[in-house]
Amino acid sequence: MSRCSKEILKRVNHLGEGASSRDLYDDWSQSYDAHLLDDFGYISPQIAAQTLADRSRQRDVDIIDYGCGTGLVGEELGKQGFTNVDGVDISAGMLGQAREKGVYRNLISGDLTAQIALGDAIYDVAICVGAMGAGHVGARHVPQLLRPLKSGGLFIITINSMHFAAEGFERAFRQLEDTGLWQIHTLQQFNYMTQLDRPGWLVLAEKR
Numbered sequence: 001m002s003r004c005s006k007e008i009l010k011r012v013n014h015l016g017e018g019a020s021s022r023d024l025y026d027d028w029s030q031s032y033d034a035h036l037l038d039d040f041g042y043i044s045p046q047i048a049a050q051t052l053a054d055r056s057r058q059r060d061v062d063i064i065d066y067g068c069g070t071g072l073v074g075e076e077l078g079k080q081g082f083t084n085v086d087g088v089d090i091s092a093g094m095l096g097q098a099r100e101k102g103v104y105r106n107l108i109s110g111d112l113t114a115q116i117a118l119g120d121a122i123y124d125v126a127i128c129v130g131a132m133g134a135g136h137v138g139a140r141h142v143p144q145l146l147r148p149l150k151s152g153g154l155f156i157i158t159i160n161s162m163h164f165a166a167e168g169f170e171r172a173f174r175q176l177e178d179t180g181l182w183q184i185h186t187l188q189q190f191n192y193m194t195q196l197d198r199p200g201w202l203v204l205a206e207k208r
């Protein structure tokens with residue numbers, strides 16, 4: 001793995017919210033896919049898309065991809081036959097790369113830690129891959145991320161295990177379940193970079 005790839009992982013691990021997130025990903029946007037796919041063997045987008053494909057017989061569902069980045073999740077969803085996909089991201093650079101892939105219906109610029117006017121109860125599925133924890137989006141933002149989702153809609157999330165533990169995601173997610181906001185169906189660990197030992201959590205929940 002190149003020195004540059006290692007440096008970028010360090011920067012991601014020590015990210016702050018909002019502006020610094022935007023700056024990092026704007027800088028990284030052009031080489032992100034090469035680093036993630038070729039250097040790290042990143043498979044979270046595949047896992048998320050497969051999780052949805054295993055769960056949903058319908059392919060014409062409306063999906064919102066939170067923190068869509070360069071569009072790796074949209075691409076994997078497309079391979080599984082899901083094409084009604086909108087993406088939101090804070091970084092113009094990442095959104096530009098996603099636009100070039102041509103796999104999103106709409107791409108929206110926005111900060112997921114603030115209120116984004118997407119509308120209430122309009123999506124069947126929400127996905128957030130690699131955009132929670134470590135100064136990205138926090139567990140406290142989940143209630144607002146659930147608003148655009150229909151009741152009974154699925155929320156698929158992947159989070160790096162180190163940040164999942166350090167930031168108390170499991171406890172926070174269980175508390176949301178106790179308040180009746182969602183029901184968690186799957187909470188399991190997987191290695192999300194085949195070239196590294198990089199465990200993450202996969203969460204599949206249903207909005208109540």
Ligand SMILES: C[S@@+](CC[C@H](N)C(=O)[O-])C[C@H]1O[C@@H](n2cnc3c(N)ncnc32)[C@H](O)[C@@H]1O
Nearest residue numbers: 021025067068069089090091111112129130131
């Ligand atoms: C590790 S990348 C994951 C991108 C994509 N989901 C993937 O799996 O390749 C994290 C993404 O979250 C976005 N992001 C971080 N904080 C954000 C925020 N507050 N609002 C919206 N997007 C954010 C970044 O710009 C970046 O594109």
